[in-house]
Amino acid sequence: xxxxxxxxxxxxxxxxxxxxxxxxxxxxxxxxxxxxxxxxxxxxxxxxxxxxxxxxxxxxxxxxxxxxxxxxxxxxxxxxxxxxxxxxxxxxxxxxxxxxxxxxxxxxxxxxxxxxxxxxxxxxxxxxxxxxxxxxxxxxxxxxxxxxxxxxxxxxxxxxxxxxxxxxxxxxxxxxxxxxxxxxxxxxxxxxxxxxxxxxxxxxxxxxxxxxxxxxxxxxxxxxxxxxxxxxxxxxxxxxxxxxxxxxxxxxxxxxxxxxxxxxxxxxxxxxxxxxxxxxxxxxxxxxxxxxxxxxxxxxxxxxxxxxxxxxxxxxxxxxxxxxxxxxxxxxxxxxxxxxxxxxxxxxxxxxxxxxxxxxxxxxxxxxxxx
Ligand code: SAM
Numbered sequence: 001x002x003x004x005x006x007x008x009x010x011x012x013x014x015x016x017x018x019x020x021x022x023x024x025x026x027x028x029x030x031x032x033x034x035x036x037x038x039x040x041x042x043x044x045x046x047x048x049x050x051x052x053x054x055x056x057x058x059x060x061x062x063x064x065x066x067x068x069x070x071x072x073x074x075x076x077x078x079x080x081x082x083x084x085x086x087x088x089x090x091x092x093x094x095x096x097x098x099x100x101x102x103x104x105x106x107x108x109x110x111x112x113x114x115x116x117x118x119x120x121x122x123x124x125x126x127x128x129x130x131x132x133x134x135x136x137x138x139x140x141x142x143x144x145x146x147x148x149x150x151x152x153x154x155x156x157x158x159x160x161x162x163x164x165x166x167x168x169x170x171x172x173x174x175x176x177x178x179x180x181x182x183x184x185x186x187x188x189x190x191x192x193x194x195x196x197x198x199x200x201x202x203x204x205x206x207x208x209x210x211x212x213x214x215x216x217x218x219x220x221x222x223x224x225x226x227x228x229x230x231x232x233x234x235x236x237x238x239x240x241x242x243x244x245x246x247x248x249x250x251x252x253x254x255x256x257x258x259x260x261x262x263x264x265x266x267x268x269x270x271x272x273x274x275x276x277x278x279x280x281x282x283x284x285x286x287x288x289x290x291x292x293x294x295x296x297x298x299x300x301x302x303x304x305x306x307x308x309x310x311x312x313x314x315x316x317x318x319x320x321x322x323x324x325x326x327x328x329x330x331x332x333x334x335x336x337x338x339x340x341x342x343x344x345x346x347x348x349x350x351x352x353x354x355x356x357x358x359x360x361x362x363x364x365x366x367x368x369x370x371x
Pocket of ligand 1: 050056057099100101102103132133134135155156196198225226227228229230234366367370371
């Protein structure tokens with residue numbers, strides 16, 4: 001059993017306040033980092049709280065009743081989120097994903113979606129506005145989310161077997177309720193819906209083929225995610241990772257697959273189609289095949305820290321700029337300056353040095369930074 005680690009919250013980390021450059025240049029709709037990667041996606045964590053205690057993400061023994069979740073005053077307000085989102089869109093962000101914690105727990109989330117859906121890219125296009133959820137509140141909220149302007153949802157589901165699923169979510173939540181939420185969302189038009197399954201060896205890998213079979217020939221696109229060494233509380237070990245190649249092998253043995261082209265450059269999932277024409281799956285190989293080279297994502301934590309890598313140990317305190325009276329122009333220049341200096345490529349470096357890096361205890365938790 002690993003030693004109990006108290007995860008980071010805002011006061012447990014030093015977050016540098018971004019520098020405002022002397023030259024305040026106007027955004028051009030495109031900014032690239034030191035490896036020529038553009039800024040295209042923004043993930044916004046709207047809460048660090050969740051009603052699940054997934055063993056690989058928010059294990060109960062750490063995220064218990066003594067855990068210090070962020071106080072309400074630390075959270076970015078919707079107006080603050082919109083100010084930041086508008087700045088990012090001016091720099092080239094085309095896709096915004098709301099996440100957390102469980103984003104549907106954030107009070108009046110529909111209001112935020114409504115405000116975000118009014119933003120347009122510099123050339124007048126609508127944003128790809130989406131959300132990742134555990135599905136528990138989806139049946140109840142799908143219609144109001146759609147009405148507010150949400151385009152689609154991604155749902156996390158790690159097993160079709162109730163015993164395995166409950167062991168993973170650790171709050172006794174049944175599979176049937178998630179499937180119901182997905183169906184409601186599909187019928188309301190929040191699709192195409194992607195289903196994310198994190199595969200943890202010895203825990204739910206026996207569910208790979210049943211999940212594939214269940215979602216084959218359905219409107220849902222199943223994606224298998226390698227269990228990642230994100231955060232410091234889940235006791236991650238390389239031995240628990242089932243490589244995507246193995247996932248594809250196991251499925252293909254029974255339902256032959258062929259690789260297909262990505263939908264767009266920088267897509268995290270590698271796509272495979274069933275040879276019999278009955279749909280596709282995706283595999284996200286963040287551990288065995290790093291995709292840092294095409295990473296165009298920035299992450300905004302619940303309390304306004306900007307992270308330019310999921311595996312970062314600290315973020316940049318945009319909230320300090322927002323609440324410190326800085327103008328949109330100044331914050332915009334600071335964001336561009338940060339992105340131009342970005343050189344993160346954690347996963348690419350990790351492969352060579354897994355054990356050392358995996359032992360790092362300072363990394364932020366996924367529930368805090370937003371998955
Ligand atoms: N609560 C929402 C949900 O369940 O989808 C959004 C937040 S959750 C952190 C986002 C995604 O991250 C989920 O699909 C979850 O399974 C995935 N995730 C969390 N910890 C992970 C880990 N250690 N490795 C791989 N994926 C992980």
